[in-house]
Amino acid sequence: MKILTAAQTRELDQATIREQHLTSAELMERAAEALVEWFCSLLDQEQAGEVLVLCGPGNNGGDGLAAARLLHQAGYQMRVALLPAETQSADWQHNRLHLPEAIPVADISEQQLPAILPGTVVIDALFGTGLARPLAGLAAALVAHLNAARARVVAVDIPSGLFTEAPQPREDVAVRAQHTVSFGTPKLAFLLPQNAEFVGEWHVKDIGLSQEFIAGSTTPWYYTDEAAVAGALPARAQFSHKGTFGHALLLAGSRGKVGAAVLAARACLRGGVGLLTARVPGCGYDIFQTSVPEAMCLADPQPNFISALPDLQPYQAVGIGPGLGQDAASLAVLQQLLQTAAATTAHQKPLPLVIDADALNLLGQHRELLALLPENTVLTPHPKEFERLTEPARDDYHRLELLRQFAQQRRCLVLLKGAYSCLATPTGELHFNSTGNPGMATGGSGDVLTGLLLALRADARLLPFQAAQLGVYAHGRAGDLAAAKTGQAGLIAGDIAHYIGPALREAEA
Numbered sequence: 001m002k003i004l005t006a007a008q009t010r011e012l013d014q015a016t017i018r019e020q021h022l023t024s025a026e027l028m029e030r031a032a033e034a035l036v037e038w039f040c041s042l043l044d045q046e047q048a049g050e051v052l053v054l055c056g057p058g059n060n061g062g063d064g065l066a067a068a069r070l071l072h073q074a075g076y077q078m079r080v081a082l083l084p085a086e087t088q089s090a091d092w093q094h095n096r097l098h099l100p101e102a103i104p105v106a107d108i109s110e111q112q113l114p115a116i117l118p119g120t121v122v123i124d125a126l127f128g129t130g131l132a133r134p135l136a137g138l139a140a141a142l143v144a145h146l147n148a149a150r151a152r153v154v155a156v157d158i159p160s161g162l163f164t165e166a167p168q169p170r171e172d173v174a175v176r177a178q179h180t181v182s183f184g185t186p187k188l189a190f191l192l193p194q195n196a197e198f199v200g201e202w203h204v205k206d207i208g209l210s211q212e213f214i215a216g217s218t219t220p221w222y223y224t225d226e227a228a229v230a231g232a233l234p235a236r237a238q239f240s241h242k243g244t245f246g247h248a249l250l251l252a253g254s255r256g257k258v259g260a261a262v263l264a265a266r267a268c269l270r271g272g273v274g275l276l277t278a279r280v281p282g283c284g285y286d287i288f289q290t291s292v293p294e295a296m297c298l299a300d301p302q303p304n305f306i307s308a309l310p311d312l313q314p315y316q317a318v319g320i321g322p323g324l325g326q327d328a329a330s331l332a333v334l335q336q337l338l339q340t341a342a343a344t345t346a347h348q349k350p351l352p353l354v355i356d357a358d359a360l361n362l363l364g365q366h367r368e369l370l371a372l373l374p375e376n377t378v379l380t381p382h383p384k385e386f387e388r389l390t391e392p393a394r395d396d397y398h399r400l401e402l403l404r405q406f407a408q409q410r411r412c413l414v415l416l417k418g419a420y421s422c423l424a425t426p427t428g429e430l431h432f433n434s435t436g437n438p439g440m441a442t443g444g445s446g447d448v449l450t451g452l453l454l455a456l457r458a459d460a461r462l463l464p465f466q467a468a469q470l471g472v473y474a475h476g477r478a479g480d481l482a483a484a485k486t487g488q489a490g491l492i493a494g495d496i497a498h499y500i501g502p503a504l505r506e507a508e509a
């Protein structure tokens with residue numbers, strides 16, 4: 001699903017009106033109906049008590065006025081407070097005119113901020129995608145008043161004061177909502193950690209906006225939902241054999257961290273690889289062979305870390321990093337791998353690589369090696385590891401820009417891990433993942449991801465981007481399926497590996 005800018009959303013609005021021969025008030029009515037339908041499913045009249053709608057002067061405020069009318073008709077007890085402005089939008093005026101007289105309406109002023117008792121349900125319809133500058137004066141005072149009131153807040157389209165695709169100066173005021181109900185497509189602002197305290201849980205409602213316009217819009221931002229990966233995994237042909245799905249090599253583990261190799265290997269196998277060989281330090285041989293009998297094992301001559309790169313000739317993809325440690329000998333292995341992989345071409349393509357964890361840290365310490373990264377290498381840094389590869393980011397938006405630049409410059413697929421993990425492509429696209437849960441913030445979760453990505457990169461039927469996108473999505477989905485059984489607190493990385501099969505099955509063609 002595409003993520004659009006505020007300007008594109010306005011054009012989308014107009015395109016929909018033209019295409020479907022609607023009035024803009026009719027489109028606003030659809031938005032209000034979608035909001036109200038969601039609202040009624042959350043709280044009934046009794047649970048909601050008196051509902052206060054705060055309305056700004058534009059179409060966001062218009063949505064609020066229309067919703068107040070519809071909720072009143074549904075039997076909710078409504079109250080409306082209006083933020084004064086020199087002008088109001090035409091659809092605002094239309095809905096102001098149609099607001100039932102039974103609903104009390106007050107004008108907001110510095111002297112008369114609306115009374116908000118703790119627990120009051122407030123619908124924030126002050127500003128939406130039309131926010132033109134940071135909040136100041138009365139609007140800022142009102143938002144601060146609301147945030148201090150400990151109300152239950154539902155934001156319409158976007159919490160007022162948040163920009164759709166740009167950061168706030170830090171001291172800015174924005175509404176802290178428990179829920180945000182948006183229309184059509186998700187907003188970039190919803191996907192960034194720094195906005196989580198404002199956005200709360202977000203919901204995107206379909207209001208029949210022009211699909212043709214969306215299809216024709218250019219954007220660097222995408223949201224990887226179920227539809228984006230549907231059918232991404234080709235069905236297995238009747239006469240396939242182990243060779244069809246590739247032979248992967250995993251370089252992982254050091255003394256005390258052999259478990260990382262085990263977890264990555266299990267995930268790789270669950271990811272459908274044909275054959276897996278793991279290079280582990282000498283101390284890991286028995287552990288590995290016992291824990292993952294389905295994989296082959298090449299013990300390193302060194303007992304505590306990996307010091308020698310096996311011959312790469314038999315392999316269709318190589319993963320390196322989980323539990324690797326940062327010994328100088330392992331650095332030399334990484335360097336040799338990068339050099340050899342670029343030269344090891346099958347059909348003019350370099351050997352697919354997946355680079356994670358300590359291998360990323362080694363790259364961060366020796367940035368001259370970045371120039372050796374073969375095209376379409378998959379790197380899976382979390383924000384700290386990414387910072388070591390680039391520079392500290394000022395905020396989440398700046399980090400996205402650094403991510404985009406890095407993926408373009410290095411012609412790699414870079415996955416910035418976190419909630420809504422973001423996959424950057426060599427062409428400068430950013431794909432935010434929709435699956436996963438906080439239970440996955442647990443040791444070994446990243447090792448499982450590396451193993452799964454390795455399996456999918458070894459599968460020659462998938463293009464590099466498809467493999468990476470599917471891997472991230474299925475990893476999160478496996479975590480969701482696992483958490484449904486174990487709960488989030490009880491979830492461990494091995495559970496994620498266990499559910500990779502069911503998660504991939506959902507994406508099968």
Ligand SMILES: NC(=O)C1=CN([C@@H]2O[C@H](COP(=O)(O)OP(=O)(O)OC[C@H]3O[C@@H](n4cnc5c(N)ncnc54)[C@H](OP(=O)(O)O)[C@@H]3O)[C@@H](O)[C@H]2O)[C@@H](O)CC1
Pocket residue numbers: 009010012013027028031056057058059060061063085087088089126127128129130131132133134135136139156157158183184209
């Ligand atoms: N697109 C769609 O698909 C659909 C969109 N819909 C809805 O429309 C919303 C967008 O409406 P919108 O464009 O009228 O802008 P909105 O957010 O109400 O604000 C503009 C007003 O605020 C003012 N203002 C701005 N910044 C300010 C500030 N810092 N401090 C004070 N004032 C400030 C600005 O005034 P000005 O900048 O001219 O002074 C203007 O009066 C969208 O979020 C969604 O809810 C749905 O109804 C249907 C489907």
Ligand SMILES: [K+]
Pocket residue numbers: 060124125126127128155156157158159160
């Ligand atoms: K709002």
